[in-house]
Amino acid sequence: MLKIGVPSKGRLMQKTFDWFSARGLTMSKAGTEREYSGRIDGIEDASLVLLSASEIPRELAAGRIHLGVTGSDLVRETLAHWEDRVEELALMGFGHADLVIAVPSFWVDVETLDDLDAAAAAFRRRHGHRLRIATKYHRLVRDYLSQHGVADYVLVDSQGATEGTVRNETAEAVADITSTGETLRANHLKILSGGPVHASQATLFRSRTACWSPEAKANLKAIRERLKA
Numbered sequence: 349m350l351k352i353g354v355p356s357k358g359r360l361m362q363k364t365f366d367w368f369s370a371r372g373l374t375m376s377k378a379g380t381e382r383e384y385s386g387r388i389d390g391i392e393d394a395s396l397v398l399l400s401a402s403e404i405p406r407e408l409a410a411g412r413i414h415l416g417v418t419g420s421d422l423v424r425e426t427l428a429h430w431e432d433r434v435e436e437l438a439l440m441g442f443g444h445a446d447l448v449i450a451v452p453s454f455w456v457d458v459e460t461l462d463d464l465d466a467a468a469a470a471f472r473r474r475h476g477h478r479l480r481i482a483t484k485y486h487r488l489v490r491d492y493l494s495q496h497g498v499a500d501y502v503l504v505d506s507q508g509a510t511e512g513t514v515r516n517e518t519a520e521a522v523a524d525i526t527s528t529g530e531t532l533r534a535n536h537l538k539i540l541s542g543g544p545v546h547a548s549q550a551t552l553f554r555s556r557t558a559c560w561s562p563e564a565k566a567n568l569k570a571i572r573e574r575l576k577a
């Protein structure tokens with residue numbers, strides 16, 4: 349039995365169903381709105397596992413699902429050495445969002461990462477502690493800043509309403525996902541230039557660690573054919 353994990357709710361769920369449906373694989377939620385089970389028509393011996401988008405990377409890495417749909421940001425953030433554990437089968441063309449670093453709009457001297465580096469050093473000299481960046485994307489932000497030689501900062505964990513941390517004085521800067529930019533603007537934050545930390549979109553992943561029985565492999569082959577068509 350091939351297990352496919354798809355988002356059970358939230359912004360990725362309906363578009364995931366639509367994407368598969370356009371390729372001849374009809375997914376639907378079973379039972380009532382609140383029941384987290386589903387069915388998939390158009391392929392034999394495949395079952396749907398409805399999960400939170402943020403749990404799908406872990407389930408793929410543990411091999412409990414064979415395929416899974418989630419944001420590319422969540423896989424990179426959740427799984428160390430993600431490419432060893434999952435394979436990207438298809439970029440799905442929706443769920444686009446950029447992980448960006450943003451600072452208060454009134455920091456007129458800070459536009460680039462180099463500026464942030466200089467501001468962080470000055471901040472430490474003046475305040476005696478490191479500049480705080482609020483985020484839930486610890487791995488991605490740490491790797492990105494280290495690649496760009498920025499070291500004088502500390503990450504503070506924020507699992508939601510991250511843009512509010514600057515106003516609430518629990519951080520000086522933020523690293524968060526944005527699509528329209530509305531939330532950043534409303535909180536008087538501006539994005540550093542130089543491109544996003546990661547440009548995310550909904551992606552179909554294959555687990556490298558799941559048990560790939562001959563039947564599961566045959567099922568995957570059939571799905572790949574559908575995707576090509």
Ligand SMILES: Nc1ncnc2c1ncn2[C@@H]1O[C@H](COP(=O)(O)OP(=O)(O)OP(=O)(O)O)[C@@H](O)[C@H]1O
Binds near residue numbers: 357359418419548
């Ligand atoms: N404002 C946004 N616009 C577009 N995509 C976004 C936005 N915020 C987050 N995303 C993307 O949506 C995905 C997460 O989806 P969603 O927020 O529905 O799941 P979740 O946080 O796991 O929800 P839950 O755990 O409550 O089920 C991530 O890949 C992220 O990049």
Ligand SMILES: O=P(O)(O)OC[C@H]1O[C@H](OP(=O)(O)OP(=O)(O)O)[C@H](O)[C@@H]1O
Binds near residue numbers: 510526529
């Ligand atoms: O650029 P925008 O279109 O304004 O979208 C950005 C917001 O969307 C996400 O939050 P979400 O709605 O998932 O809530 P959260 O704060 O609980 O993460 C993200 O964390 C930003 O706060």
